[in-house]
Amino acid sequence: MSGTIVIGAGMAGIACARALHDAGRAVRVLDKGRGIGGRMATRRADTVAGALRFDHGAQYVAARDPAFDALLASMPEAAIWDDGAAHPHYVGLPGMSGLPRAMAAGLDVTSGVEVTAIRPFDTGWQVTAGADILAADRVVVTVPAPQVARLIGADNPLVPALSPVAMAPCVTLMAAFPAGTPAPFVSRTPPNGPLAFIVRDSSKPDRPQVATTWVAQASPDWSAAHIEEDKAQIADRMLPLLCAAIDTDPNAALHADAHRWRYARVTTPLGRPFLRDGTGTLHLGGDWCLGARVAAAWDSGTAIARDILGSSDA
Numbered sequence: 001m002s003g004t005i006v007i008g009a010g011m012a013g014i015a016c017a018r019a020l021h022d023a024g025r026a027v028r029v030l031d032k033g034r035g036i037g038g039r040m041a042t043r044r045a046d047t048v049a050g051a052l053r054f055d056h057g058a059q060y061v062a063a064r065d066p067a068f069d070a071l072l073a074s075m076p077e078a079a080i081w082d083d084g085a086a087h088p089h090y091v092g093l094p095g096m097s098g099l100p101r102a103m104a105a106g107l108d109v110t111s112g113v114e115v116t117a118i119r120p121f122d123t124g125w126q127v128t129a130g131a132d133i134l135a136a137d138r139v140v141v142t143v144p145a146p147q148v149a150r151l152i153g154a155d156n157p158l159v160p161a162l163s164p165v166a167m168a169p170c171v172t173l174m175a176a177f178p179a180g181t182p183a184p185f186v187s188r189t190p191p192n193g194p195l196a197f198i199v200r201d202s203s204k205p206d207r208p209q210v211a212t213t214w215v216a217q218a219s220p221d222w223s224a225a226h227i228e229e230d231k232a233q234i235a236d237r238m239l240p241l242l243c244a245a246i247d248t249d250p251n252a253a254l255h256a257d258a259h260r261w262r263y264a265r266v267t268t269p270l271g272r273p274f275l276r277d278g279t280g281t282l283h284l285g286g287d288w289c290l291g292a293r294v295a296a297a298w299d300s301g302t303a304i305a306r307d308i309l310g311s312s313d314a
């Protein structure tokens with residue numbers, strides 16, 4: 001080959017690939033997940049009330065960079081969620097994953113393929129992806145920092161720079177109640193205790209109104225204590241916690257499911273937008289570079305693309 005391989009189709013990888021593609025560069029994106037978006041994720045559930053969707057990862061995007069804000073404001077797949085915030089909180093349509101999916105339109109993205117190794121080869125790189133070995137001039141890795149070393153090899157000189165970065169888990173409950181069930185708030189950040197953030201998902205624009213849906217995120221401590229349990233057990237534990245917060249009978253739930261995010265929230269970021277190796281052809285990035293936000297992932301991916309496009313041999 002032939003161009004750049006981007007590992008990860010979350011916001012960082014898509015932002016990077018979009019900018020490279022739009023500048024006329026050959027770029028291919030590989031992701032082990034079922035679809036595009038990474039932690040900007042939407043889960044579909046078939047319930048007695050009908051088909052529902054839950055944003056079980058990022059709840060909204062708040063852009064700080066004017067270019068990112070302008071991009072979101074221009075997208076038909078983005079809408080402002082009226083959650084009382086002073087600055088616009090954008091959500092995807094029909095769910096959060098709609099945003100990265102729309103940003104990836106026209107890109108060469110392969111989902112469902114896990115990259116297991118990235119090694120120098122000749123003047124470029126060899127990428128082991130599923131059963132295939134692919135060649136690339138450049139590689140951009142946007143997987144969570146704790147998963148990078150096993151891809152690039154523990155002896156890669158960039159690995160020591162990753163060690164200060166820390167990420168915390170988050171277990172998440174998705175629950176539905178009959179439409180019309182009293183819904184006391186749109187979102188809430190409880191000050192202490194097992195739940196860190198509670199969102200009435202059905203209050204977002206264009207969500208199905210056949211049920212009242214909620215997403216509850218457990219605190220980092222509670223998540224760490226329970227992340228090895230199975231999802232049904234986590235849902236059983238979290239449903240009464242949510243119901244206490246929204247003053248609703250747990251027996252009224254039409255649906256309850258849980259998701260375990262092992263690397264959910266950046267607690268110690270790198271402090272700069274990316275890492276680049278001595279050859280200038282391997283970049284590492286993602287939200288873990290700048291902070292626990294979709295906007296940080298966009299900033300990192302965009303900065304990597306700029307660096308590649310600005311380099312003399314690109």
Ligand SMILES: Cc1cc2nc3c(=O)[nH]c(=O)nc-3n(C[C@H](O)[C@H](O)[C@H](O)COP(=O)(O)OP(=O)(O)OC[C@H]3O[C@@H](n4cnc5c(N)ncnc54)[C@H](O)[C@@H]3O)c2cc1C
Binds near residue numbers: 115
């Ligand atoms: C529960 C939760 C709530 C959040 N709430 C908010 C919020 O409200 N607002 C906000 O701004 N941010 C929020 N965040 C953070 C936000 O989701 C992230 O900052 C952002 O989505 C990270 O994007 P990324 O591209 O860096 O990483 P990711 O989205 O994690 O993308 C990395 C991708 O790499 C892929 N991958 C990993 N390993 C491999 C491999 N070996 N081979 C191939 N592919 C691989 C993964 O499948 C994934 O798609 C939340 C996160 C979580 C988990």
